[in-house]
Amino acid sequence: MARRLADRYGLGGGEADATAPNGPQLDWTPPAWNPTLDLILSHRSVRRFLDRPLPDGVPQTLAAAAQSAPSSSNLQTWSVLAVTDPERKARLSRLAGDQAFIRQAPLLLVWLLDQHRLRYVGRAQNRPVEALDYVESFLLGAVDTALAAQNATVAAESLGLGAVYVGAIRNRPAEVAAELDLPPHVVAVVGMAVGWPDPDAGLEVKPRLPQAAVLFHETYAWTDAQTAAVEAYNPRIRAFQQRQAMPQQDWTTQALTRTAGPASMAGRHVLREVLGGLGFELR
Ligand SMILES: Cc1cc2nc3c(=O)[nH]c(=O)nc-3n(C[C@H](O)[C@H](O)[C@H](O)COP(=O)(O)O)c2cc1C
Incomplete structure (x- = not known):
């Protein structure tokens, strides 16, 4: 302790x-x-993984842990996409800062803020879902997505697996959406590389x-x-x-470099416009 x-x-x-x-x-x-x-x-965070496959049931177990997180009004406006295809991981790696661990990890989870499901239900029942157009609903969805993802991280670590988040999945959100066939009103909030940690990494x-x-x-x-x-x-x-x-x-130097301005945001300074293009009004 x-x-x-x-x-x-x-x-x-x-x-x-x-x-x-x-x-x-x-x-x-x-x-x-x-x-x-x-x-x-x-x-x-683990950024070096063994070349060892995951046992069956990992995405499902991590999804169950994620779904066990609380959810605002139980709206559950998130989804998770499990990517194991090496070529797709390589393409996503290039879109996400060319980070090698994405290619190395056997599993990339992409945590999605997902308003598509609820909008579909609204359309099917001919009911308005106008509240989803507001910043509040986007924030709610982002919070729920993060809570779910973090539950999955803890679950993965409890299984002896290692994980690292991939915020760089937001560097080029429109191209990521195209790669993953995301419908409007769905956006990748964060990625997560999952695999067996390399014990030689000295973590x-x-x-x-x-x-x-x-x-x-x-x-x-x-x-x-x-x-x-x-x-x-x-x-x-x-x-x-x-x-x-x-x-x-120093941490202060690192943090101030990262927050200096648009040039230090790896392309994410245009996120508001890109989100508009993905269907989010953010009123
Ligand atoms: C939302 C989020 C996005 C992140 N994105 C990345 C990333 O793109 N690449 C990376 O190497 N680490 C990424 N990280 C990991 C952080 O760098 C890491 O959590 C932080 O440095 C603290 O280290 P620790 O997780 O080992 O305690 C991300 C973490 C979070 C929470």
Whole structure:
């Protein structure tokens, strides 16, 4: 338990150093510990997969876990598309930042915000579904899609599989829609590569921001304590990068580079227009 928490906040020496901790400690402890917490706190994205097929039933099991997530008004305005065809994965990889792990993973799940089903039902019953044209319905669908996808991630990890999200599936949404034969009012929100993790990848948990920068009580208050918490994160993420033999860069620098402007958005700055073309009015 202590080790999982220390790793999550980068307070020890990382998984490579079993003799940690050697830095600041948490000033709280969980009321209990259990396998669910252990699994959730052990999450790390996997980008290197073994050349080993998945057993039967994986897409179905992950879909069942996904469908077990809550859904706003139980509208269930999402779907998931399982892609295993190597050529289709290769084409989708090219559309999604040419990320090699998409080709390597035996399974690519594409999580779809799907208003088609409900619009079809509305048409069949000659009932209006005008609320679906509003930003609120799009946001609701995106939230539901994300909750479903994350349940699937946890389920995959519980099976010993590894997964990584693919936000880059939104780099060229219209071409992705054409590749997947998506009808109007359906858009890929995020992809997810799933496979057996390569044990040689030396993966470890990536530390997150200190809770002081994230968890507020009663009301929101940004004070020097929050600023200090963000600053304390930079050396922890750099230590992680060093252990992973990655180029070292402060989190603040990374995050500000990623959010600098349209040029740092990998083509996604035109998303509003593209969504219009896919049928979403976003009123
Ligand atoms: C919505 C979403 C989209 C993401 N897209 C990508 C992606 O396109 N490529 C990638 O390598 N990682 C992607 N990631 C993974 C994040 O980089 C990763 O979760 C983050 O760096 C934290 O690392 P961890 O998951 O190992 O804790 C994405 C994660 C999320 C939640």
